[in-house]
Amino acid sequence: MAKRIYLDYASTTPIDPKVFRTLLPFLKDNFGNPSSVHYFGQKAQVAMDIAREKIAKFLGCSSEEIVFTGSATEANNLIIKGLTSYFLPQTSNFRPHIITSQIEHKAVLEPCKALGEKGVEITYLPVNDQGLIQISRLAKKIKENTVLVSTMYANNEIGVIQPIVEIGKLLKNINRIKEKSKVQKTYFHTDAVQAINWLDCKVERLGVDLLTLSGHKIYGPKGIGALYIKKGTPIEAQIRGGGQEQGLRSGTENVSAIVGLGAAIAKVKSQKSKVKSIRRLRNKLIKETLRNIPDVKLNTPLQNSLPNIVNFSFKGAEGEAIVIALDQEGICVSTGSACAAKSLEPSHVLLALGLSEEEAHTSVRFSLGRYTTEKEINYVLKVLPEVIAKLRKISGYL
């Protein structure tokens, strides 16, 4: 085995060398606390402001609308819990309602579930067999007490892209009516963690009030997330203390990671030229796999997905077994999502698409990235059929 092949970019990305160089001084020489008014503090403060502006520019919003958090998971928790808790004490008979989809990341589903257990009304919207939310179905679910619609921009397991612009338009229309009849507005959140590298994320065009992004999915550091919170959106802090991040997220800011996130997001645009070549490599992987291996099910919709993700089900071979067998050949991929590695449950995303539990257990996700080469894909195409054949032999599947 000459070299390891990393095809798990949707789990995390390696830090970009330039981003790394940019953030490094903020771990050492420029170590100041941005809340301090002296030289060291202000140096950190200025760097943080610049990073914030870069993110604001990328999203097309003002830098006051950006809040840094410790991760995208924390960001999702903050807005879901923070918005709901704002509405909870309103009046005793107001029961906030949240709509989300069945294929969200656990970082959205779990806080929703916890709120649901405390009496908040939660609707988990089904998706069609392509993984898409249907606008008409969503429209029917919005009620007077619906305070939040939260749907991911692009799915981490299968790569499907949701019609965020259309959902944004729908909510705008509904909110216009709601405003006239003096009914509580429905806010719109999208988890754009997987989308940032590939899709237009201008918040105005998307029509979102809230957007989540993460550093380590875009060749930046781990341990940093950011939220776009449209001015005037009521969010109650979940972590209280020194009042950093406009009081929404107390705790001394992770300055080096923030600087890294800013540098990473500024570089995303320059990489857009690679979209085409990555899509071509992924499509080659799909085409050849479907041609060379019998009984493979493609779980990624070709037309409406991120260019870098593909999810397959291989009948008669279990997902984790495939991942470990491929790892032995130097190929690093994952089943469904990396977080799911801790549980035995079949992927909730694949079940929502209508796959059987059996099919869901045989799924593997390949996710390509900035450094993926044709040579690597060719190697995968050579090894994958052998690995599947061997596991099918062990399972007696013919």
Next chain:
Amino acid sequence: MIYSKKVLKHFLHPKFFGKIKNADGIGKAGNPLCGDLMELYLKIDKKTKKIKDIKFQTTGCCAAIASSDMICEVVKGKTIKGALKVKFEDIIKKLGKLPPVKVHCSILATQALKSAIENYKKKL
């Protein structure tokens, strides 16, 4: 490491996978819903009641395949009475270790063996 070297060895190079034609006992355990399905095939010596040959077919994770292979290795040559005494803990010990969420794989292996022996007894 989530899996020990021993587990990986039995997963990557299982010695006992396959089917036995005209098996004296066939056992099953697990279900496709949980992702693991094991089948064990036994050939038993009529006189000595010893397991002459044993093979498995398993759809499942690394731990399930390694546990299947290990139970075959452990019980081959044992009498059916002796084989029934093998506990899932013995399989884990032989494999070095299994992550907590994968302990059920070794339990499945003992269940498949039990089911194969019961099947053999029924046929007598």
